Amino acid sequence: MLTLTNIDEQIEEKGYKNEQIEKYNEVIKEVASERNLTFVDILGVLTKEDLSIDGLHPNANGHKKIFQKVLRTVENS
Numbered sequence: 001m002l003t004l005t006n007i008d009e010q011i012e013e014k015g016y017k018n019e020q021i022e023k024y025n026e027v028i029k030e031v032a033s034e035r036n037l038t039f040v041d042i043l044g045v046l047t048k049e050d051l052s053i054d055g056l057h058p059n060a061n062g063h064k065k066i067f068q069k070v071l072r073t074v075e076n077s
Contacts, residue, residue: 008055
């Protein structure tokens with residue numbers, strides 16, 4: 001299971017905050033643990049440059065970074 005990614009909080013019209021995302025990610029971590037699932041924390045992996053213009057979704061480079069983190073985790077499991 002993957003956590004949610006960090007976002008660019010400077011794009012205020014969306015109203016999302018990384019602090020809120022951290023709370024959701026704690027729930028994801030708990031569920032993964034309860035179900036004995038592989039857990040990959042990707043919060044903080046992306047920089048502003050890795051996000052699309054909306055500040056929420058990963059761009060191509062962001063997806064590449066997520067893939068690399070997932071691959072490392074799976075290979076080490």
